[in-house]
Amino acid sequence: MTIRAVVWDVDDTLFDYTSADREGMRAHLAAEGLLGGYDGPERALARWREITDRQWARFSAGEATFEGQRRDRVRIFLDVDLTDDEADAWFQRYIGHYEAAWSVFPDVLPALEALSASHRHAVLSNSSITVQEHKLRTLGLLDRFEAVLCAAELGVSKPEAAAFLAACEALGLPPHEVAYVGDHPEIDGRGAAEAGLLSVWIDRGTGSAPAAGEAVCRRISTLAELPALVRTDTRFGAPSTFR
Helix, strand or coil: CCCCEEEEEEEEEEEEEHHHHHHHHHHHHHHHHCCCCCCCHHHHHHHHHHHHHHHHHHHHHHCCCCHHHHHHHHHHHCCCCCCHHHHHHHHHHHHHHHHHHECCCCCCCHHHHHHHCCEEEEEEECCCCCHHHHHHHHHHCCCCCCEEEEEHCCCCCCCCCHHHHHHHHHHHHCCCCHEEEEHHHHHHHHHHHHCCCEEEEEEECCCCCCCCCCCCEEEEEEEEHHHHHCCCCCCCCCCCCCC
């Protein structure tokens, strides 16, 4: 099959979210005088990430709004019953430090350049368009994508097939002509494969692989491997690379 387009995840795929979140939160806690209040800075950072993951899962499941999950992250982390305005203000102060630490992975621009003439490109993220368009514009990547689709506006989140199919529809292509690249083996990898796309899992060491054979997915450790993969799709008759 010929792959004509690549749809991309953003956080921890194109953008080094994990590093920015850690560096931004460390700077924010220091500025707020809170860095020593959680049994050490590493425990504070781990607690913030644990809370973020839980609240993001609620948002993805439709149990919280995008703004609501942000406010709940702050309230739970601080263990204080803040008003919406107070929680929003605290989160915005964090955002300032977080954005100062933004960067793309070094393999991103070479991969996009290598595929710029041969493939169309779009974004599908479990975030909001306001957040991701601002991020991509700031990082100098926005103009490289025909479309940016996000769960908050779609009303459906990865790994649901409808989210991936919406990206294919935006490109006017059938799923078997579209590759999806993401960092999460379940939400991105399995979700895209089950929706009929060529699923490519970029393993940046932030997740664990599911059991072999449960879904067909191509595992890569750097985006330098992507151009050859999407130019010679051998998904049929090849074993899963989930190990």
